[in-house]
Amino acid sequence: MKKMHLRKALALVMCAIFMVSLFTGCTSQTPEPAAGNPQQESPQSEVAPAEKKPEDFTGELTFWHFNKDEGPKLAEAFMTRYPNVKVNVQITSDTDLAYQNKVTSAIRAGSGMPDVLAAENAFVKRFVNLPGGFENISAAPYHAEEFVSANIPYTVDIGRDNEGNMKALSWQACPGGVGYKRDMALKYLGTDDPAEIAAMLSTPEKIVETARKLKEASKGKAKLFVGTEDLYKIYVGGARTQPWVKDNKLIIDPKMLEYIDIAKTMRSEGLEGGIRQWTPPWSAAIADDIHMCYAIPTWGIQWIVAVNDEKNAQAGRWAVATPMPYYEGGTWAGISQQSKNKELAWEFVKFLATDKDHLKAWAIETGDFVNHVEVIDELKNDSSFINKTVNQNTYEVYGPMVEKVNGNLITQYDDQMRKSFQDIMQTYLAGKINKDEFIQQFKEKVKSDLPDLIVE
Numbered sequence: 001m002k003k004m005h006l007r008k009a010l011a012l013v014m015c016a017i018f019m020v021s022l023f024t025g026c027t028s029q030t031p032e033p034a035a036g037n038p039q040q041e042s043p044q045s046e047v048a049p050a051e052k053k054p055e056d057f058t059g060e061l062t063f064w065h066f067n068k069d070e071g072p073k074l075a076e077a078f079m080t081r082y083p084n085v086k087v088n089v090q091i092t093s094d095t096d097l098a099y100q101n102k103v104t105s106a107i108r109a110g111s112g113m114p115d116v117l118a119a120e121n122a123f124v125k126r127f128v129n130l131p132g133g134f135e136n137i138s139a140a141p142y143h144a145e146e147f148v149s150a151n152i153p154y155t156v157d158i159g160r161d162n163e164g165n166m167k168a169l170s171w172q173a174c175p176g177g178v179g180y181k182r183d184m185a186l187k188y189l190g191t192d193d194p195a196e197i198a199a200m201l202s203t204p205e206k207i208v209e210t211a212r213k214l215k216e217a218s219k220g221k222a223k224l225f226v227g228t229e230d231l232y233k234i235y236v237g238g239a240r241t242q243p244w245v246k247d248n249k250l251i252i253d254p255k256m257l258e259y260i261d262i263a264k265t266m267r268s269e270g271l272e273g274g275i276r277q278w279t280p281p282w283s284a285a286i287a288d289d290i291h292m293c294y295a296i297p298t299w300g301i302q303w304i305v306a307v308n309d310e311k312n313a314q315a316g317r318w319a320v321a322t323p324m325p326y327y328e329g330g331t332w333a334g335i336s337q338q339s340k341n342k343e344l345a346w347e348f349v350k351f352l353a354t355d356k357d358h359l360k361a362w363a364i365e366t367g368d369f370v371n372h373v374e375v376i377d378e379l380k381n382d383s384s385f386i387n388k389t390v391n392q393n394t395y396e397v398y399g400p401m402v403e404k405v406n407g408n409l410i411t412q413y414d415d416q417m418r419k420s421f422q423d424i425m426q427t428y429l430a431g432k433i434n435k436d437e438f439i440q441q442f443k444e445k446v447k448s449d450l451p452d453l454i455v456e
Helices: 002-027 071-081 095-109 124-128 153-158 182-189 194-200 204-217 228-239 254-268 280-287 300-306 342-354 356-366 373-380 394-402 414-429 435-449
Strands: 059-065 085-091 116-120 176-181 223-225 291-297 318-321 331-335
Touching (some): 059 095, 071 085, 071 342, 124 331, 182 204, 182 291, 182 318, 194 204, 194 318, 223 228, 228 414, 254 414, 254 435, 291 300, 300 318, 318 394, 331 342, 342 356, 414 435
Parallel strands (some): 223 291
Antiparallel strands (some): 176 318
16 A cells, blocks of 8 residues: 555656646747847737828818919819819809808808818908817817928917817918019119118108108109008008907007007108008009009919009019018918818818928919928028019018017907908098097997907
8 A cells, every 4th residue: 555655656746747847848938038128019900001192082072262263273283182082162252241151151050061161361260269160170080280380380370269279271371571663662762672671661750751752752743652551451460469359358559559640640741642452543553653562461462463563563573671570361271060071171171281292382383472381491592483573582581571470469350350440540541530539439339349348
């Protein structure tokens, strides 16, 4: 019995030794990771989808715009890059607010909106704050904040709603200058050099002084500005430091009071033409030899000067000086909350506003001043990039102004403020009311039209 127990015990010991050696051998097949080189986990079975190429996108988009010259060209540029997409453009001019009313009605109705809609500077702030209007592209799945690092900051800010959400993007930057007729400047002021003209227009006092000199040298024929509203653009778009409305309260910046004074002096002494902007006489004066200066933002070279002074559109008769930084205009595009194809709509908006290759091609083809710092830098250093209307590199001229534009001046009330202010200004310039009455009437008009604002 003892022998049998001994044999059993020996067998158990041998079995245990075998099992230990077996496990030791298996473990030796997988070496431990070296220090500083942690063992990698096994790869996941899921693979991130490949990024879509332009030709991978298919379908149709509807795009609302208010400009028959710009809207179709934007769509064409996108369809050239995205050959399997069709963009249906619908143009509604904003004459008598037709475009704005169309968009507002569709938003309120909750139906009938396009996939993408454009908004002009005058009303973009109102549109981005309309409930049910633009999609919030700061949020997923768009993450627009990741795509705008090369865009001019003020244009990005204007496309945000009051809560800071990005709703629309722009492909343009619109800093402004003073466009003037070289022949008139040389004849009456002794120079047509943009730097010298800028110095002559750099302060209110110098503006009046230069206007008087022009009048005297021309024996009363020449006017420095076509009208006071051109000066308004400079003051409201750059001279101010405060917006019209802040914390729901009307603010009249001291610079606007200064504008009232200079406008009155210019009108009283016959130093400007007294012509209201965007009227037929205002457009006709662009080609004459009487009115020397207009407020010309970047887009104005083409759409103010060249189209109205066709004889000299390629002759370099005009030039642009930049005495005071300001900006005017611009167009934004955003995705409608009612869109049924938001992925494709986002691709369209992103292409228009952030695609460097497209923006450079757009700048070269149209002369537009695009909203991309790298393209701006490339073109302002390109000595061959000369605009024939002004015989200047417009990116070199306007480029330094971009950084000085304050996008926080823009509010959703600006268009209404402009109309009210300028309507009362005509009464004041006609001598029917004094300055105090002007200000009081303006406040009363704002209080009547915008009862939710605090007016003191």
